[in-house]
Amino acid sequence: MVSKTIVLTAPNGMHARPAGELVKLAKGLDGKVTLATAVKSVSAASMLGILSLGLKSGAEITVSAEGGSEEANLAAIVDFIAAITE
Template sequence: MAEKVFTIKNPSGLHARPAMMLVQKASAFPCEVTIIKDDKKVNAKSIMGIMSLGIRQGETLTVVTEGEQEQEALQAVGEIIESVLE
């Protein structure tokens, strides 16, 4: 299992387009990818789960990966979270 905290840098937060990119990136890996915000846990491969978090700029998310290629998945998902996408 791998775990890391990331901060949202995008001024618009994690709205539909970057959320979809995050889901696509997470889905490219065979491991489980979970995103935790406050007390909510969601599957990072679920667009509805990601959107339900209402993620805004400056908020922190914990990403937990478990299984095959967990380190690679953690890095790739983290890059999406911390990028500034319009």
């Protein structure tokens, strides 16, 4: 398993639209990816899970990838989250 901790820079936090796109991306990967905060950990393929984290701008998220091409999966999700601008 590989992980990386990042800070959410999206000005409006993790809202429904970017979360939906993130879920689509995660579903297309060949391994499991989870997002975790200090409080809990959820599957990146779960819209409800991601929204329930209540991620605001500035929140710390630990992204972990397990199975499949772990490094590539981790990079894909981390890059996607960093690129959310709305």
